[in-house]
Amino acid sequence: MRYIKILLIAAFFFLAMVFFFQNQVPLSQDITLTFNLFFIPTMTAIPLPFYFIVVAAFVLGCILTLFMLAWDRLSIGHKYNKGRRRIERMEKKIKDLEDKLNVQNEKTASGDHSVNLAKQDDSPEHHAL
Numbered sequence: 001m002r003y004i005k006i007l008l009i010a011a012f013f014f015l016a017m018v019f020f021f022q023n024q025v026p027l028s029q030d031i032t033l034t035f036n037l038f039f040i041p042t043m044t045a046i047p048l049p050f051y052f053i054v055v056a057a058f059v060l061g062c063i064l065t066l067f068m069l070a071w072d073r074l075s076i077g078h079k080y081n082k083g084r085r086r087i088e089r090m091e092k093k094i095k096d097l098e099d100k101l102n103v104q105n106e107k108t109a110s111g112d113h114s115v116n117l118a119k120q121d122d123s124p125e126h127h128a129l
Contacts, residue, residue, distance in 0.1 A: 020051060027051035 020027065030047035 027054070 027050045029050055031050050031053060032047045033045040033053075035043040
């Protein structure tokens with residue numbers, strides 16, 4: 001798939017160069033861009049060749065796309081790191097609970113029933129008798 005993508009990009013640039021080469025005269029005509037709003041004075045650009053405007057628009061589109069992809073990458077990276085930290089905290093809680101459970105099991109296995117008996121003495125069922 002990677003090679004197909006590279007091949008398609010190379011074909012696109014080749015066709016773009018052929019297009020610019022075959023249409024040099026029409027693309028070399030100067031164009032003057034104007035921007036006119038009612039509340040500000042009219043702005044007029046210097047005369048530019050048409051191909052320059054096309055190439056500038058393409059480059060501007062590439063740069064904006066790069067920024068959007070970078071923003072998405074940073075956003076996804078932040079979410080990944082946040083999730084990873086949450087997983088680490090939960091794993092630590094699980095380990096602490098497992099350690100606590102192991103300590104209680106060791107006490108029970110060693111015959112230390114004093115903790116369990118004390119809890120049973122305070123139960124409401126015991127007081128009812």
